[in-house]
Every structure is written in C-alpha cells, then in structure tokens.
Amino acid sequence: MKRFLQTICFIALMLFLVACNSEAAGTTEDGKTKIEYWHVNAETQGGQTVKQLVEDFNAQSETVEVVAKYNPDMYKGLMQNLQAEAAAGNAPAVVQVGWSFLNYFSDNFSYVSPQTVIEQHFPEDETFLQDKFLPNVLDLAKNSDGEQVGIPYSLSSPVLYINRDILREAGLDENGPQTWEEVKEFSKVIKEETGKYGFYFQEPADNWATQALLESNGAQFITDGKATFASEEGIEAYELLADMVLEDETALHIGWDQGVQSFIDGSVAMAYTTIAQRSNIQDNAQFDVAAVKSPAWEGKDVKLPAGGAMLTITAPNEKEQKAAWEFMRYLYSIESMAEWTKGTGYVPPRNDVADAENGLKTYLEENEMMTAAVEQMDGVVPWASFPGDAGLEAEQLLLDLRDQILGGSISVEEGLTSIEDKINELLND
Structure with a gap:
C-alpha cells in the first residue's frame, strides 16, 4: 500500500x-498564446507607455496575451538576464536589443528573423518591412554579416537640454552653447554667477553618449573590428569632460537618474542626454526648458550614434513566434508608433508616422522639443557594437574606466590607451 x-x-x-x-x-486558461516581452523602459523613460501599449494589445487580441518584463541597467542588464534565462531554456518571445549589442546578440543567442516568421505564417505582411521602413533605417538592424536580426523600434540621438532661466541669470545666450568648447565656458560662467552646476553628461550603463562626444571630435570607437577610441582626438574629447568634473568642478559626476533629476530640480543648468527623456523633462521641469541640437566640436561635423533598440524574436517555437509577430505588428502600427513617440521622445523609425493625420503630424508641430532630434538625424551613425563573445566585457571595461577617469583615479590618456589594448586582446582571443 x-x-x-x-x-x-x-x-x-x-x-x-x-x-x-x-x-x-x-x-492561458482561455486558450491564448502567452508570451513575454522584455524591455528596458523605466518609469521615467517610457515605462508607462509600454504598460499602456501592452494592455491595449491584450484587450483587443483574441489569440495572444503579452506579459511585459522590465530589465534594469538598460541593454547590458537585459543581455545579462537573457543569458541566464536562455541557458535555462526560458527565453522570452520578443526582446528589445540595444544597437551596441547587435553583433553580440546575433553571435550568442538563438533568434528568428521577423521576415522569416512573416513569410512562413503571414503572407499578407510579406512586404511590410519594405513598405514601412526606409532601407537605411532597416539596415540599422542588420548584423556584420548583413542578416536582418530584428526591426528598428527606438531611434534617438543625444540632445542638450537647457534651463533658459539659469542661462539668462548668468548673462548667457538663452539658446545655449553650440560647441563643446562653449559648453565648458558656459558652465564656468554659470558656476561663477549662480553657484549652480553648469552641466551634466549622462552616465547610464552604456557608452552611447561617450561615443558621440569622441566621434564628433574625429575619433572612431571601432575600426575594422578593432577598438580605436584612444586616438589623439578621442583623448582630447574625453579630457574636456574630465576637466569640467575634476578641475573646473562645473559638471556633475553622478548616476543617470540622479543627473536628470538634478536638471529637473533646477540645480544644474544643462543636461546632455537622450531625446527619449523629453517627456520626463518636459512634464516635470518647472522652468523655461528647451532641447537644442547636440554640440559640435569647433570646425567639425557632429556624429551621433543611433540610440534606442530593435525588436527581435527569440520565441523558441512556431506558436510563440506567430504570437510574437502579431504583437510586433501592433507595436509598429501608425497609432502605436505615435503613442510610443509621445510617451518617450524617440524618433519613429517607420517612414509614414510623422506625416500621418492619425500619427504625429499635429503633435510634432506643437512640441518644439522634438525638433532638435528630428533635424540632426543626418548626423546619426551606427552605435558601436563590439563583435563576438567579448561584447559585454568590452562594454563593462569602458564603463569602469568612465568611473575611474571622472573619479580622478587615472588620467584620460593612460586609461583610454590601456583599456583599448585590453579590449583588442579580448577581440583577438
């Protein structure tokens, strides 16, 4: 017994x-295919919009239910979490992949191209990608082998947010500085005249803004698969930022959320960060705020890495892959893309959203803070993506170096040179 x-x-x-x-x-209990959508959108950068879009999709879908999962530490954190879940056989169906991890993702994870899913299960959408996206935009989501890994979803560029009230108080041009040299000078005057910090340079868990600073001065983060940021131009650019933090004491060296909040609180006059913070800043700043184009280096062209992410399909079986495309097709509708832009500030990747009556036409006309990001898209370049298995470690080495340089424990030249050598050793292994 x-x-x-x-x-x-x-x-x-x-x-x-x-x-x-x-x-x-x-x-699910009612027979819907249940899938997970992994994203990196915190409450202050699109999290509420993600929640609303997922709720709206679930309410109208009779076949699919989506569960959204937020991953902190931006795209690096998501990649680390995905690594663990994929190893355990628990990969989500749809994932936001930041541009800097495009090659790392395609080299290390299982995925299926959206076009493959479309051709196998949705013949009515066969030309969806070609019809809705410009070729150069679609190319952002191709890996080094030319494979269409995903679909561009978030497009952003860094802009300079300015507190016009503080600039006027300091006797400066209320339209803000146009060059990095002027950013440094403006910050000195602001500190002297108002006692407030002049500048904050974003410090999230990636090197996106740093790439913009260095490459606009003529440096190259990666050349022919090798790290090359420790050039004369790269060192010069990084030294300007380090001098502002360490010598002039006019720039803040704090975390991203704290830095943006310091700008919103009015304790720092200028903040260099993504246009995707536009909604957060516009809704909460209690002063005359504006967003202007990214500063240039004197006599040089601006180069701005495309920020944001693509959406990829990592669903392990056909049933979930079909559900993934149904959800993605909803996210890429004109109406959903318009809501995504309104809730974040990202420039829509789909080519017909800005001019559509049910899209962003009226909204863009009424929201001048979007103008800077839209007008500087001709300066957008690919976000540097270290290839192979070394991608995560290379990114982390540069992040650690940022803290060492801005913390004053190592010089710019010594730090950049040594880390460039370490990264190239990793890439050669």
Whole structure:
C-alpha cells in the first residue's frame, strides 16, 4: 500500500509539473498564446507607455496575451538576464536589443528573423518591412554579416537640454552653447554667477553618449573590428569632460537618474542626454526648458550614434513566434508608433508616422522639443557594437574606466590607451 501511494503521489506531481510547464510555456486558461516581452523602459523613460501599449494589445487580441518584463541597467542588464534565462531554456518571445549589442546578440543567442516568421505564417505582411521602413533605417538592424536580426523600434540621438532661466541669470545666450568648447565656458560662467552646476553628461550603463562626444571630435570607437577610441582626438574629447568634473568642478559626476533629476530640480543648468527623456523633462521641469541640437566640436561635423533598440524574436517555437509577430505588428502600427513617440521622445523609425493625420503630424508641430532630434538625424551613425563573445566585457571595461577617469583615479590618456589594448586582446582571443 505504501509503495502504491508513493506511485500515485509521484504521478500526481508529474501531472502538476507538466501543467505548470504548459502554462509557463505559453498558454492561458482561455486558450491564448502567452508570451513575454522584455524591455528596458523605466518609469521615467517610457515605462508607462509600454504598460499602456501592452494592455491595449491584450484587450483587443483574441489569440495572444503579452506579459511585459522590465530589465534594469538598460541593454547590458537585459543581455545579462537573457543569458541566464536562455541557458535555462526560458527565453522570452520578443526582446528589445540595444544597437551596441547587435553583433553580440546575433553571435550568442538563438533568434528568428521577423521576415522569416512573416513569410512562413503571414503572407499578407510579406512586404511590410519594405513598405514601412526606409532601407537605411532597416539596415540599422542588420548584423556584420548583413542578416536582418530584428526591426528598428527606438531611434534617438543625444540632445542638450537647457534651463533658459539659469542661462539668462548668468548673462548667457538663452539658446545655449553650440560647441563643446562653449559648453565648458558656459558652465564656468554659470558656476561663477549662480553657484549652480553648469552641466551634466549622462552616465547610464552604456557608452552611447561617450561615443558621440569622441566621434564628433574625429575619433572612431571601432575600426575594422578593432577598438580605436584612444586616438589623439578621442583623448582630447574625453579630457574636456574630465576637466569640467575634476578641475573646473562645473559638471556633475553622478548616476543617470540622479543627473536628470538634478536638471529637473533646477540645480544644474544643462543636461546632455537622450531625446527619449523629453517627456520626463518636459512634464516635470518647472522652468523655461528647451532641447537644442547636440554640440559640435569647433570646425567639425557632429556624429551621433543611433540610440534606442530593435525588436527581435527569440520565441523558441512556431506558436510563440506567430504570437510574437502579431504583437510586433501592433507595436509598429501608425497609432502605436505615435503613442510610443509621445510617451518617450524617440524618433519613429517607420517612414509614414510623422506625416500621418492619425500619427504625429499635429503633435510634432506643437512640441518644439522634438525638433532638435528630428533635424540632426543626418548626423546619426551606427552605435558601436563590439563583435563576438567579448561584447559585454568590452562594454563593462569602458564603463569602469568612465568611473575611474571622472573619479580622478587615472588620467584620460593612460586609461583610454590601456583599456583599448585590453579590449583588442579580448577581440583577438
């Protein structure tokens, strides 16, 4: 009898685990295919919009239910979390992948091209990508082998947010500085005349803004698969930022959320960060705020890495892959793209949203803070993506170096040179 009861209990446990696995694998009680959508949008940068879009999709879909999962530490944090879940066989269906991890993602994770899913299951959408996106925009989501890994979803560039009230108080041009040299001078005057900090340079868990600073001065982060940021131009650019933090003491060296909040609170006059912070800043700043184009280096052209991300399909089976495309098609509708832009500030990647009556036409006319990002798109370049297995480690080495340089524990030249050598050793392994 004891052995019989043990057998019954074992069978019951197995049935229970199978049922739980079935639910986790993607079926709701009412028969919908359940999938996860992994994103990096915090509450202050599109999180509420993600929540609303997912709720709206779920309400109108009879076949798919989406669960959104926020990943902190931006795209690097998402890649680390995905690494662990994929190893355990629990990959989500749709994932935001930052441009700097394009090659790392395609080299290290299983995915299926959206066009493949479309051709296999949605013949009515066969030309969706070609019809809705410009070729150069679609190319942003191709890896070094020319494969279409995903679809561009978030497009941004760094802009300079300015507190015009502080600039006027300091006797400066209320339209803000136009060059990095002027940013440094403006910051000195602001500190002297108002006692407030002049500048904040964004410090999230990536090197996006740093790439803009260095490459606009003529440096190159990566050349022919090798790290090359420790050039004369790269060192010169980084030294300007380090001098503002360490010598002039006119720039803040703090975390991203703190830095943006310091600007919103009015304790720092200028903030260099993504246009995707536009909604947060515009809604909360209690002063005359504006967003102007990214500063240039005197006599040089601006080069701005395309910020944001693509959406990729990592669903492990056809059922979830079909559900993934149904959700993505909803996110890429004119109406959803318009809501995404309104809720974040990202420039829409789809080519017909800005001019559509049910899109952003009126909104862009009424929101001048978007103008700078739209007008400087001709200066956008690919976000540097270190290839192979070394991508995450290379990114982290540069982040650690940023803290060392701006913390005053290492010089710019020594730091950039040594880390460039370490990264190239990783890339050669």
